[in-house]
Amino acid sequence: MRIVEKNQLMTATEIDRTIQRLAAEIVEKSGGTSNLALIGIRRRGVPLSQRIAQSMRGNGGVSVPVGTLDITLYRDDLSKVAAHPVLQSSEIPFTVDDKDIVLVDDVLYTGRTIRAAMNGLFDLGRPKRVRLCVLIDRGHREMPIEASFVGRNVQTSDAEIVEVRLNEIDHEERVMLVERVD
Amino acid sequence: MPFRFGHMLGIEALSAEEILFLLDQSKPFQEIQRHPLKKLATLRGKTVALAFFENSTRTRISFATAASRLGADQMNLQAEASSLKKGESLLDTVRTLDAMRPDCIVMRHSSSGAPDFVARNLDLPVINAGDGTHEHPTQALLDALTIRDKRGTLNGLNVTILGDILHSRVARSNIHLLSKFGCRITVCGPPMWVPREIECIAPGAAVRRVIRIEEALEGADVVMTLRVQQERMHEPSLAAEEYVLQYQLTPERLQLAKPDALVLHPGPMIRGLEIDPAVADGPQSCVLEQVTNGVAVRMAILFLMVADTFSERDSSHAAD
Numbered sequence: 001m002r003i004v005e006k007n008q009l010m011t012a013t014e015i016d017r018t019i020q021r022l023a024a025e026i027v028e029k030s031g032g033t034s035n036l037a038l039i040g041i042r043r044r045g046v047p048l049s050q051r052i053a054q055s056m057r058g059n060g061g062v063s064v065p066v067g068t069l070d071i072t073l074y075r076d077d078l079s080k081v082a083a084h085p086v087l088q089s090s091e092i093p094f095t096v097d098d099k100d101i102v103l104v105d106d107v108l109y110t111g112r113t114i115r116a117a118m119n120g121l122f123d124l125g126r127p128k129r130v131r132l133c134v135l136i137d138r139g140h141r142e143m144p145i146e147a148s149f150v151g152r153n154v155q156t157s158d159a160e161i162v163e164v165r166l167n168e169i170d171h172e173e174r175v176m177l178v179e180r181v182d
Numbered sequence: 183m184p185f186r187f188g189h190m191l192g193i194e195a196l197s198a199e200e201i202l203f204l205l206d207q208s209k210p211f212q213e214i215q216r217h218p219l220k221k222l223a224t225l226r227g228k229t230v231a232l233a234f235f236e237n238s239t240r241t242r243i244s245f246a247t248a249a250s251r252l253g254a255d256q257m258n259l260q261a262e263a264s265s266l267k268k269g270e271s272l273l274d275t276v277r278t279l280d281a282m283r284p285d286c287i288v289m290r291h292s293s294s295g296a297p298d299f300v301a302r303n304l305d306l307p308v309i310n311a312g313d314g315t316h317e318h319p320t321q322a323l324l325d326a327l328t329i330r331d332k333r334g335t336l337n338g339l340n341v342t343i344l345g346d347i348l349h350s351r352v353a354r355s356n357i358h359l360l361s362k363f364g365c366r367i368t369v370c371g372p373p374m375w376v377p378r379e380i381e382c383i384a385p386g387a388a389v390r391r392v393i394r395i396e397e398a399l400e401g402a403d404v405v406m407t408l409r410v411q412q413e414r415m416h417e418p419s420l421a422a423e424e425y426v427l428q429y430q431l432t433p434e435r436l437q438l439a440k441p442d443a444l445v446l447h448p449g450p451m452i453r454g455l456e457i458d459p460a461v462a463d464g465p466q467s468c469v470l471e472q473v474t475n476g477v478a479v480r481m482a483i484l485f486l487m488v489a490d491t492f493s494e495r496d497s498s499h500a501a502d
Contacts, residue, residue, distance in 0.1 A: 070210060073224045073485075086184050087210045087485075123219040 002181045009136070009154060009162065010175035018151040019048065022133055023055035025149055026102055033062040035128070037096070041105040041117050042070045042088055047168040048135060049104035067092030069103075074116035090120065097125040102149070106164035108134040111143035136175060138162045187486055189301045190309045192317035193358040194384065201359060204482060205327050211478035211485075212327075214251065225254035228488050231284035233259040233276065234311070236292040240449055240473070241311050241320075245288050248480035254488065257284055276300050285488045289313075294351075307487040315349050320483065321448050322355035324476040328468050329404055331475075332444055336363040342398050342439070343367065344431060345408030345456055346375040352448045353408060354383065361387035370398035371429060372420055395429050402439035406446045407431050410456045422455060432458040436466065444468050 010018070030036050033056055040049030046068045053066045070088045103117055114132055121130065133149035138156040154162060156177070163176045185200050193201070214220055230249040234242050237260075249256050257279065272291070279287065286307040289297045294314030301308040312318040330336050341360050347353045347369045357367055357380070366388045369376050373393055381389045392398040399405065410425060436443065445457075445467045453459045461467065 073210070073222050087207050087482075089210045089213055119223075123217055123222075125218065 003161070004179050004181050006160070006177045006179050008174055009177050010152070012173035015135070015166075015173060015175065018135065019051050020055050022135075022149050022151055023052045026052070026133060027056055029148070030100060033064050035098070035100045036102065037065045037067065037094060037099045038102050038104055039067045039069050039092065039117075039121065041103060041113060042068060042090075043169055044106035044164050044166055045069075045104045047166050048106060052104060052133070065094045067094065069117055069120050071113060071116040071120055074119040076112060076116065092124060095125055096121060096127045098128045101127040101130045103130065103132045104134075105132070106135050106166075107162045108132070108137045108145075108147050108150075109140055109162075111141045111145035114145045115143050135164055136162050187307075187483070189297075189307055190319055190483055190487065191297050191301060192310060193319045193322050193355045194317065196319075196359075196362075198362040201323070201326065201362065204323055204479070204486075205330060207486065208323075208327055208475070208478045208482040211481040212475065214481070215474055215478060220251050221253065222251060223253040224485060225249070225252040225285075225488055228252075228254040229257060229282075229284040230254045230484060230488065231257040231259070231279050231282075231287040233279060233287055234290045235259075235261050235272070235275075235296070236290050236312070237261055238290050238311070240476075241290065241318075244473070244476045245309075245311060245320075245480050245484075247477050248484055251477070252481055252484055252488075254285075254484065257282060272296060272299070273303060276304060280304050280306055286484070309483060309487065312351055314351065315354070316351055317355045317358075318351040318448075319355050320476070320480055321352050322359040323483075324472055324479040325356055325406070325446055325448070326359055327475045327479055328446065328472050329444060331471075332468065333403065336360065336365065338363070339365045339403040340401050340440075341365050341367050341404045341406065342402040343369050343406045343408065344395065344398065344429060345371050345410055347371055347380055347408070348375045348377050349411060350408050353380075353406075356406065357383055357387065357389060361389070364388075366390070368392050368398045368402070370395055372425070374420075395431075395435060396438055399435055399438040402443050404444045404446060405431065405436065405439055406448075407451075407457050408448065409450060409452060412452075426455060430454075430456060430458055431461050433460050433464065436461055436464075442466070446472060449473070 027033055038049040038053055040046035049066050053064045056064050069090045072085045072087050131148035134147045135151040137147055137150045137153045159180050161178050163178055165172050165174055167173050185203050232242060232245055246256055288309045288311050290311040291313050294316035297308050297310040297313050310319055326336055343353050360367055361384050368390045369380055370392045376391050381391055445461055447469050453462055
């Protein structure tokens with residue numbers, strides 16, 4: 001199996017502009033940031049959530065708490081062969097009870113990651129509201145899950161993969177559409 | 183870099199990298215011990231057989247708690263209730279357990295090597311929960327986790343182990359583990375409990391045998407006190423009072439170690455025998471952290487050995 005790069009979906013500038021827009025949208029739709037908290041899903045949801053929080057600080061000057069969630073232990077697809085996952089810690093340095101939580105991830109696909117994240121989140125307490133923010137929604141849902149905040153909708157086929165590459169993790173900054181070729 | 187573990191029989195065969203991986207994988211489970219809701223569904227539908235052919239309270243409860251918190255069911259076999267009393271062989275007993283289709287077997291046995299024997303004869307992951315005077319790998323891992331959390335590293339520490347080294351699988355597993363990180367280990371106790379052979383337990387291990395406790399404690403970063411097994415007091419005769427006088431870890435003696443030296447005890451702890459209550463409850467004591475960390479380490483091991491695994495291009499998102 002080979003991976004072929006098909007085309008670029010977002011440039012670094014477009015990613016940045018989209019993050020600014022998402023941050024503004026979250027603040028607007030939440031009526032401020034007073035009860036808000038962001039939780040980034042490992043791995044690429046983490047830098048995205050930090051950048052959104054950074055943008056909110058720039059806009060309204062308010063510091064929104066940011067946490068990270070590792071969903072490995074909550075997955076429903078651990079049984080799909082090969083290498084064992086490496087666990088990482090979740091770091092949520094605030095109580096989630098009665099908070100207005102926005103989960104942040106890079107790509108929304110089947111929805112299984114988000115289901116796992118909600119299971120993990122509810123083990124920590126009872127948030128007042130949970131919404132989802134993603135950079136890319138690529139369709140193909142297998143769960144009744146939708147995002148409240150979407151950077152861009154992209155039509156994809158099942159063989160395609162949306163790769164969000166961020167400086168903090170990948171040392172480059174762009175979103176690519178790639179394809180598996182057997 | 184993830185590692186695969188077919189069995190968990192002892193520390194001796196593990197590399198330093200594998201040990202660090204196990205300690206790192208225990209971190210998320212340490213955090214779960216602090217959650218209001220401690221139950222995961224990760225091992226739902228899996229069964230862990232707890233086969234304790236030798237009595238155990240804390241290790242069995244710790245493994246049972248770890249299995250429960252991962253969502254696994256348990257089968258329990260306890261020495262007193264087992265058919266061993268009726269003359270069944272070890273192999274027949276574990277084959278019977280295996281026929282009930284558990285996903286792994288956690289085993290304690292009074293004979294050194296019994297878990298290795300079972301691992302060779304069953305097609306099932308075996309976790310050694312203590313075998314004879316051989317090894318107790320999960321105890322050494324939870325001790326290492328406790329030390330690393332407090333010290334930031336395992337490398338190059340001075341570790342003093344006090345008590346009945348001869349009969350202690352905890353001491354052996356700890357010596358194997360700490361030696362892999364370049365620790366200098368001092369073993370100390372009554373001469374008949376500190377065999378000379380312990381100095382050459384592993385190639386390259388820096389193990390020193392000392393009879394006087396004052397000399398053994400000097401400059402220690404970590405002091406591990408072992409339980410004095412009362413049943414061994416008579417072989418050859420050693421009075422409990424004599425042991426207290428010569429080897430009890432007292433606040434005065436602890437002052438010979440480094441000022442911030444850690445005090446560990448695998449339990450059960452006999453206050454007033456091997457350890458002075460003032461030390462057991464003192465600021466340097468890590469005894470209760472060890473117990474909490476034990477559940478985390480055992481959750482990590484059960485997860486690594488029992489959970490089905492999945493493939494992934496990106497280490498965090500297989501499906502998305």
